[in-house]
Amino acid sequence: MNNLLELGLVPFFIQQLNDVSLLETQLARVTAVQRSRLTVVTETGEKVVELSPALLQAEPTDRPTVGDWVLLDASLARITDVLERKSLFKRLGAGSSSEIQPIAANVDILFIVTSCNEEFKESRLERYLALCAEAGAMPVIILSKADLADDVDQYVQRARRTQAGVAVETANALDPDTLAGVRSWIDSHTTVALVGSSGVGKSTLLNTLAGHTLTATGEIREQDRKGRHTTTHRQLHTLPDGGLLIDVPGMRELRVADVDQSLSTVFKDIEALATQCRFADCHHDSEPGCAVMKAIETDSIDSRRLSNYKKLLRENAQATATLAQKRQQGKDFARMVKEVKRIKQSKHAE
Structure with a gap:
């Protein structure tokens, strides 16, 4: 079982198995996803597998993703079950998509990588932090390219203000x-999952931690000091000194949904002040007795932070409502199909 222990197998997953013999035969961890192909590692080695028909028809978040622990069928060629997850980092699909996309499962720590240059943006960090809180992982902000910055401390202070502690x-x-x-x-x-925009140095960080080249890195563009996008798919790597890293491609869009409680975690300071506002339904705009606006006037809170909080609240409310509508439509369709089958069976019985 040494192979699986090195892949992060802990009692939480072992306890889900009805038959302990599955440890040596059919238990595996997903290490890479490339479109319809999944690479897994079992006690006996690496395999490329496909999904069972049931999983192919399942909701995206119910299908296996990188980091998942899964069970294979007897032929060891197909994934039949996904074990309960400890955490799941996910996002709303890009563009007009209303589907939740799983990014990485069973992540303990999320390294949110950003550069000490023009790429650094607090609003983007707050977005990642909200998704991290929703995932159930611990966030750590990594400020890369610190050697190129004239004043690293200012970036550290700005990063710390994105979420208390x-x-x-x-x-x-x-x-x-x-x-x-x-x-x-x-x-x-x-x-650990490495997330961040393209070119912030995720692949370089991964290679340095591993002590050898695991993934390609891009050259730095002279005009804006940004790196080029290199990671093209999600992959889990084992480190020589123990531990695992999942390298996630840079995401152009990072839309949120179903993150109500997570926003409360990231913007705890604003929500605490909101309880002191004169009006319970205060919009923190121009209302008299607004404790949040008073904090902005005294520079206790940055106006940018409040603006991003409101933006994420609106985005989350709209996306969550769309998801709820889609889920209800799915339930209505399933009921209709069930009723049609019942009527056909009834007529056939007659």
């Missing part, structure tokens, strides 16, 4: 000697 580490992804703080978050059973 959030951990922040600085790094030069090319220099192993600067990664002690980053490494301290990874132990032998920890699964």
